[in-house]
Amino acid sequence: MDLTKAKIQQATRLLEEMNIDAWALFERETSVQKDPTHDLVVGLEAVWNSLFLYTRRGEAIALVGNFDADGFSRSGRFTRVQSYVKGAGDDIRKLLGEIDPRTLALNFSTDNPSSDGLTHGMFLVLQSYLAGTPYMDRVISAQEFTGKLRSRKLPEEIARVERAAVAATEAWTRAQGQIQIGMTEQEIAAIVETEIRAGGGTPSFDTIVNAGSKTNPGHGLPTDARLEPGDLLHVDFGVRIDEYCSDLQRLVYFRRSGETERSAELMKAFATVRSIIEETGKAALPGTRGFEVDALARQILRDNGYPEYEHALGHQLGRSVHDGGAILGPQWERYGNTPKIPLEAGNVFTLELEIMLPDIGCVGLEEDMVVTDQGAKFLCPRQTELSVR
Known part of the structure; x- marks a missing residue:
């Protein structure tokens, strides 16, 4: 299926649901910088100033430079493709005059980076194009709209995240048997990423490795710290397949010589x-609401005598590892x-948290799930037992 075309159709239905007349992306040189x-x-590169306009009446209009127009027409994604040669301003004014939206949603947001794609420069250009028209006064933020569009995963989108999650689990199964005492965090990350590629994917982000308590979890790169007996190995990794991402955390404990029982x-x-x-x-x-789910996690931690984690319990997954919308x-x-x-229902999230133990390491797990009417459906086999080597 053409998933981009399916999301365009979903977008026009969502505009009608939310009582928004039109939504627009205004971009240029998308190989350099593109709206999230x-x-x-859209799914195709554009060079010159381009307006992609979607309406609640089901229209999807691409107004692009003349050398870009053929590719957009061949894609079959748009109900209309218009081109220009010297400049887009007159055509944009005429197009908006024809559609005459009472509300025009643009991608700017103070809360959601996935909804904040209109650059300041392009905003100024659009403002100059629309001077003397009523349309800049009708502009609203698209942050709620784009949050829903990204978050309401179509069945094919959920299937793609699930394939990425299963691929990550399989890569981890192959990788963990190769990990040995004495390896550096960098060497361990290389093993994991090699197995990700061997399974047909690419890393969805730089693999994070913590060899015991020698380094802190977070968004840092692996170091030359070496895995030693008594370390808890913590690995945070993900796979991108068919443009969709997974994000997991897994654990292995490496026993000291003569150690027969894991510590209580x-x-x-x-x-x-x-x-x-x-x-x-x-x-x-x-x-x-997301804060209610997060509050439950923090309450269970406090009840068991642990400090709270210093981040959100979960973020959404999709084309991006942090896919925007609710958290x-x-x-x-x-x-x-x-x-x-x-x-x-249909939102795809991670569930992730950690407890830090001195001289042992980061006791952190992360799982990928989709929201259903019965609660979370996990998208790949979970780690429910601590692996010991």
Whole structure:
């Protein structure tokens, strides 16, 4: 199927649902910089100033430079393709005069980077084009609209994330048997990424490796720290397949010489993290707000005597690892309105958290799931037991 065309059709239906007359992307030189929704509803590169206009009446109009027009026409994605030679301003004014939208949604947002694709420069250009018309006064932020468009995954989108999650699990199964005491974090990451590529995917982000407590989890690159006996190996990785992403965390404990029993401290922390993922998965129901799911995780941590994690419990997955829309997170300033957005069936999230143990490492797990009327449906086999080597 042409997934881009299917998302265009979904976009026009969503405009009608949300009582928005028109939504536009205004871009140029998309090989250099493109709107985060470009691949979702355009999918072809544009060179000169280009307007992609979608309406609640079902229209999808591409106004592009003359040398770009043939490719857009051949794609079959647009109900109309118009081209220009000298400049787009007159054609944009005429097009908006014809459509005459009462509301014109543009991609700017203070809360959601996936809805913030209109650059300041292109905003100024559009403003100059529309001087003397009523249309700049009718502009609204598209952040709620694009959040829903990205978040409401079509069945094919969910299937693609699921394939990426399964591929990540299979790559991890192949990789973990190759990991040995004495390897550096960098060497371990290379093994994981080699197996990801061997399975037909690419890493969806740079693999994160923590060899025991020698390095901190987060978004840093692997170091030359070496895996030693008594370390808990923590790996955060993902796969991109067919343009969609997965994101998992997995654990392996490497025993000290003569060690026959795993520490009670480690096993309690692992069981707590595993339980939180189970319980928050059950709570991730349509209509629930993200901060409510996150609050449950924090309450279970406190009840078990652990400090809270310093991030959101989960983010959405799709074409991007952080795919925008609602998050499962606290009502902190850095997350804006996103934790308050109600969940919907078909939203795809991670569930992730960690407990830090001194001299052992990061007890962190991450799973990928889709929201259903019964709660979370996990998209690949979970890690429910601590692997020990």
